[in-house]
Amino acid sequence: MDFDFAEHQDNLIRKLYTNVQNTAEIRKVIFAAKLPFTLINPELVLDPFQLSVAMTKALYNMKEGSMMTRSFQTEILYCLSPNKNITEALTSFGSKENDSTFILIGEKQAFVQLEHQIQGKEVPLSEVSQFSKEDTIKQMYQIPNDELQNSTLLKSIVSRISSKEFATG
Amino acid sequence: MVIVMGMEGSANKVGVGIIKDGEVLSNPRKTYITPPGEGFQPAETARHHQGVIIELVDKAIKEAKIKPEELDVICYTKGPGMGAPLVVVAIVARTLAQLWNKPIIGVNHCIGHIEMGRAITGAQNPTVLYVSGGNTQIIAYANKRYRIFGETIDIAVGNCLDRFARILKLSNDPSPGYNIEQMAKKGKKLLQLPYVVKGMDVSFSGLLSFIEERYNSLKKQYTPEDLCFSLQETVFAMLVETTERAMAHTGSQEVLVVGGVGCNERLQKMLEQMCLERNAKCFATDERFCIDNGAMIAQAGLEMFNAGVRTPWEETFCTQRYRTDDVEAVWRTD
Amino acid sequence: MDSNVNHASAVTVNQQLFKQGAEARLFTGSFFGRKTIVKERFSKKYRHPELDERLTKERMRAELKGLMRCKNIGIWTPAVYFVGSKSNTVHMELLENVDTVNIYIGKLLMGCVDGSCDVQCTNKLKQLAEEVGITVGKMHLAGIIHGDLTTSNILIDTTNVENESTKPKLALIDFGLSHVDNSAEDKGVDLYVLERALTSTFSNIPWFFDIVLTSYRGTYTSGGEEVFKKLEEIRLRGRKRTMIG
Numbered sequence: 001m002d003f004d005f006a007e008h009q010d011n012l013i014r015k016l017y018t019n020v021q022n023t024a025e026i027r028k029v030i031f032a033a034k035l036p037f038t039l040i041n042p043e044l045v046l047d048p049f050q051l052s053v054a055m056t057k058a059l060y061n062m063k064e065g066s067m068m069t070r071s072f073q074t075e076i077l078y079c080l081s082p083n084k085n086i087t088e089a090l091t092s093f094g095s096k097e098n099d100s101t102f103i104l105i106g107e108k109q110a111f112v113q114l115e116h117q118i119q120g121k122e123v124p125l126s127e128v129s130q131f132s133k134e135d136t137i138k139q140m141y142q143i144p145n146d147e148l149q150n151s152t153l154l155k156s157i158v159s160r161i162s163s164k165e166f167a168t169g
Numbered sequence: 170m171v172i173v174m175g176m177e178g179s180a181n182k183v184g185v186g187i188i189k190d191g192e193v194l195s196n197p198r199k200t201y202i203t204p205p206g207e208g209f210q211p212a213e214t215a216r217h218h219q220g221v222i223i224e225l226v227d228k229a230i231k232e233a234k235i236k237p238e239e240l241d242v243i244c245y246t247k248g249p250g251m252g253a254p255l256v257v258v259a260i261v262a263r264t265l266a267q268l269w270n271k272p273i274i275g276v277n278h279c280i281g282h283i284e285m286g287r288a289i290t291g292a293q294n295p296t297v298l299y300v301s302g303g304n305t306q307i308i309a310y311a312n313k314r315y316r317i318f319g320e321t322i323d324i325a326v327g328n329c330l331d332r333f334a335r336i337l338k339l340s341n342d343p344s345p346g347y348n349i350e351q352m353a354k355k356g357k358k359l360l361q362l363p364y365v366v367k368g369m370d371v372s373f374s375g376l377l378s379f380i381e382e383r384y385n386s387l388k389k390q391y392t393p394e395d396l397c398f399s400l401q402e403t404v405f406a407m408l409v410e411t412t413e414r415a416m417a418h419t420g421s422q423e424v425l426v427v428g429g430v431g432c433n434e435r436l437q438k439m440l441e442q443m444c445l446e447r448n449a450k451c452f453a454t455d456e457r458f459c460i461d462n463g464a465m466i467a468q469a470g471l472e473m474f475n476a477g478v479r480t481p482w483e484e485t486f487c488t489q490r491y492r493t494d495d496v497e498a499v500w501r502t503d
Numbered sequence: 504m505d506s507n508v509n510h511a512s513a514v515t516v517n518q519q520l521f522k523q524g525a526e527a528r529l530f531t532g533s534f535f536g537r538k539t540i541v542k543e544r545f546s547k548k549y550r551h552p553e554l555d556e557r558l559t560k561e562r563m564r565a566e567l568k569g570l571m572r573c574k575n576i577g578i579w580t581p582a583v584y585f586v587g588s589k590s591n592t593v594h595m596e597l598l599e600n601v602d603t604v605n606i607y608i609g610k611l612l613m614g615c616v617d618g619s620c621d622v623q624c625t626n627k628l629k630q631l632a633e634e635v636g637i638t639v640g641k642m643h644l645a646g647i648i649h650g651d652l653t654t655s656n657i658l659i660d661t662t663n664v665e666n667e668s669t670k671p672k673l674a675l676i677d678f679g680l681s682h683v684d685n686s687a688e689d690k691g692v693d694l695y696v697l698e699r700a701l702t703s704t705f706s707n708i709p710w711f712f713d714i715v716l717t718s719y720r721g722t723y724t725s726g727g728e729e730v731f732k733k734l735e736e737i738r739l740r741g742r743k744r745t746m747i748g
Contacts, residue, residue, distance in 0.1 A: 052535045146577040155582035166567040368651045368696040402551045413525040442549035
């Protein structure tokens with residue numbers, strides 16, 4: 001097979017926070033200390049499985065030395081995106097300055113440095129669909145209504161994520 | 170003890186073979202070779218066959234050390250093939266049958282190849298890759314018929330090779346395919362050629378046009394050896410792939426390659442490699458039996474004769490188009 | 504909470520080979536709890552390595568494109584979860600409770616006496632034939648050529664399928680030889696391959712393919728006729744070819 005998934009970082013955390021008062025500050029902390037985290041805009045995330053598909057791909061790209069971005073964390077954002085424009089991917093899927101809801105993904109060991117600084121409420125990631133905007137998602141991933149006759153929205157999203165380089169162009 | 174004479178002349182090879190109880194006693198053959206750059210035409214081919222066939226009959230009988238009275242049946246290629254040459258052989262077969270008062274059987278050329286292949290190699294129920302100048306078929310036997318699983322949708326692979334040889338003005342002696350094979354052994358650079366597999370079928374005309382149209386510019390970057398090499402690697406890979414598909418579909422563990430192109434060592438090697446990876450067995454014959462010959466007609470005829478088949482006089486005509494799956498293989502018991 | 508993602512167990516591939524086709528090896532596996540088929544296109548040693556690499560990548564690309572394109576127009580195809588480009592491996596959704604149409608027709612016919620169909624069996628076959636025609640018609644209407652349209656590459660959902668009123672739900676798989684083409688020729692070849700697959704295995708229900716064609720032409724109104732004419736031409740080609748040598 002491709003690579004031994006077990007060999008890899010199997011200690012990643014994914015957390016969903018809402019009502020966060022200090023998003024800007026958290027972003028500064030991450031940036032300044034170069035902490036291995038990324039903040040994801042939940043409006044475009046339908047289900048944790050979507051994240052799993054993107055993360056597996058990002059992990060693979062990292063292992064193969066074929067990442068399009070500079071870090072594993074930003075690579076996740078790129079992988080989530082249906083197209084190959086890096087800037088667009090980071091802008092659309094990454095959280096904005098003052099978003100009060102975001103998904104945090106990063107290394108478990110480094111999380112201790114961040115955990116207590118987040119002034120917000122943690123919500124189970126499985127409930128992310130509360131914050132998803134289906135219409136925006138459909139538009140972003142260009143999913144026509146015809147497609148949903150015989151596919152679920154989630155399956156259509158993940159198929160695009162996983163086959164991006166092959167099935168487009 | 171059954172002694173059979175078989176006569177073949179559907180293309181540019183004409184041969185007479187004698188088989189006794191499954192043993193080939195004689196199998197002389199002559200080939201009509203045209204100058205480089207030229208293919209063989211029906212009228213000239215027929216004339217050639219006419220000129221040598223009696224001599225071949227004579228030779229076959231002498232080498233077999235038998236007398237005409239000892240023959241049990243005379244067999245000839247009914248088709249498929251080129252009209253005029255087929256008829257030349259049929260006329261001789263009919264005449265001899267009447268002269269010697271023997272029954273006559275019209276045999277399907279493709280089935281001749283298959284039955285000879287099975288007899289010589291001992292393959293039980295193989296997937297057959299039949300590749301020659303006029304035919305490219307992948308055949309699997311089922312329920313008394315040799316069913317065509319896959320085939321070329323345009324030209325035969327041998328035809329493609331022959332026409333390619335003409336473009337390069339290679340000699341037709343002993344055959345264009347043989348000369349392509351020798352040159353290919355010295356080729357190194359692989360040219361990307363159209364590779365066309367459609368399910369179980371293959372197509373070669375696109376590849377041929379590709380080379381025909383670009384030959385003048387191609388020869389500046391690739392040596393003739395490279396071109397021969399590239400052609401073989403591509404067309405043979407297509408054949409091996411479709412054969413493998415047929416095997417996967419039927420669950421077959423044996424491959425038998427027959428027909429003139431089956432002599433090619435590179436093709437044989439590729440088939441062997443494919444079989445190795447599937448734990449299957451690969452069977453092939455040498456040039457005596459790969460290439461059109463009289464004994465193969467005798468072999469198929471022998472099977473038919475033993476199964477009680479006889480061809481009534483009214484039906485001893487020839488037919489240019491004769492599908493392998495049109496014949497009821499009554500001699501097979503499986 | 505799903506706070507920890509343990510990748511070690513998230514993506515597994517069962518060591519036991521599920522099937523070895525001509526193109527690829529199939530394994531079953533799991534991807535974050537979802538059952539998968541893992542399709543590994545392996546290198547063919549008989550081919551020249553350059554040709555091999557090129558073909559393998561082309562086929563995988565064609566497969567992923569084909570799956571996506573059909574999905575776009577509402578045809579059921581497996582979802583794709585992961586593509587390992589280095590080993591030419593695709594982890595895709597394992598469709599459960601499905602049979603290939605090849606197996607399904609076989610099962611239906613087995614229940615019939617003397618190979619002749621009873622009313623229920625005939626109706627089920629008719630429904631299936633119609634749906635096959637609709638699905639292929641839809642696909643060709645969008646200019647998608649399957650390239651290997653055998654009855655083993657069309658799947659039917661067997662949930663409640665014995666029920667009279669259950670309309671057949673079909674999926675298409677195995678798009679390695681697919682491409683986009685608007686000409687009638689390749690569409691005709693698709694139909695021809697399907698016809699041969701049907702008539703060689705199920706020679707006692709020749710009317711099945713007729714229904715497929717009628718349904719196909721009814722769905723693909725703009726081009727179905729032309730494809731049908733091409734099909735007739737293709738059927739004769741084998742018979743008409745000069746077979747010299």
